[in-house]
Amino acid sequence: MGEKAPEMERARALLRDAHSVAVLTGAGISAESGIPTFRGAGGLWKQFRAEDLATPEAFRRDPRLCWEWYDWRRSVLSQVQPNAAHHALARLQRTKRDFTLITQNVDGLHFAAGSERVLEVHGSIWNLRCTGCEREWTDRSARLELLPQCPACDKLARPGVVWFGEKLNPNTWAAAERAASSSDVFLVVGTSAMVYPAAGLAPLARSAGAKVIEVNIEATPVSGLVDCALTGRAGEILPAIVSSDQEYGAGS
Numbered sequence: 463m464g465e466k467a468p469e470m471e472r473a474r475a476l477l478r479d480a481h482s483v484a485v486l487t488g489a490g491i492s493a494e495s496g497i498p499t500f501r502g503a504g505g506l507w508k509q510f511r512a513e514d515l516a517t518p519e520a521f522r523r524d525p526r527l528c529w530e531w532y533d534w535r536r537s538v539l540s541q542v543q544p545n546a547a548h549h550a551l552a553r554l555q556r557t558k559r560d561f562t563l564i565t566q567n568v569d570g571l572h573f574a575a576g577s578e579r580v581l582e583v584h585g586s587i588w589n590l591r592c593t594g595c596e597r598e599w600t601d602r603s604a605r606l607e608l609l610p611q612c613p614a615c616d617k618l619a620r621p622g623v624v625w626f627g628e629k630l631n632p633n634t635w636a637a638a639e640r641a642a643s644s645s646d647v648f649l650v651v652g653t654s655a656m657v658y659p660a661a662g663l664a665p666l667a668r669s670a671g672a673k674v675i676e677v678n679i680e681a682t683p684v685s686g687l688v689d690c691a692l693t694g695r696a697g698e699i700l701p702a703i704v705s706s707d708q709e710y711g712a713g714s
């Protein structure tokens with residue numbers, strides 16, 4: 463760990479002493495589970511055009527193409543496991559009474575690791591939503607029969623994710639903003655901080671007085687405002703800065 467050690471120690475102490483912790487995760491936290499991120503080398507948006515697959519217009523134009531892409535991603539995701547970073551955050555939650563996990567990821571891996579009440583601000587790839595009656599339901603099958611229909615009204619279903627140009631669920635988003643602005647420590651992990659409004663949560667937390675810790679393999683637009691920037695893989699850094707339950711004392 464070498465020259466990183468003092469920063470790691472600082473992050474450990476900040477997390478240990480915090481009464482209220484909020485965490486924002488992005489695609490980087492799932493990278494070590496074998497899931498491609500969106501930007502950067504090998505990123506999904508290097509191979510595919512978001513405007514062809516992840517907008518309401520794309521879905522209206524060609525729902526089958528859009529569903530085939532989401533169905534392929536579901537089949538990939540059905541074969542992966544949460545990694546050490548997801549598990550570390552699930553452990554951290556068990557040591558804090560006031561803890562909120564906000565994720566931009568749609569992969570469901572935080573739940574798979576045992577985290578509870580995760581705010582999935584971009585929705586979940588395992589949810590489907592009716593384009594007619596808006597009913598939403600969960601279907602964990604690796605492959606769907608395309609095109610899926612609403613069990614209640616037979617209208618076409620869409621993926622239960624947030625597309626470019628769409629609004630986030632207002633209740634989920636309000637809860638995320640509340641958690642960020644009332645946290646003592648805001649931990650931001652594996653996100654390029656390019657996509658708003660989620661990218662605004664770290665600055666919001668900072669301006670409300672939180673100490674901000676960033677974990678990423680490279681610098682991002684929020685790196686300049688954080689109190690503690692830890693450069694490296696989430697699967698290595700998070701287990702190292704999250705102490706064991708015993709050290710914190712449950713519910714502290």
Ligand code: OAD
Nearest residue numbers: 488489490493499500501566652653654657678679695696
């Ligand atoms: P990005 O793909 O934009 O960024 C991933 C970040 O993770 C980058 O900053 C990487 O440096 C970092 N990273 C990669 N591997 C890592 C590792 N092992 N440990 C730590 N960090 C690592 O993903 P997001 O920021 O999540 O939106 O993207 C935000 C949104 O853009 C997504 O939710 C999605 C996408 O379009 C929607 O689907 C609406």
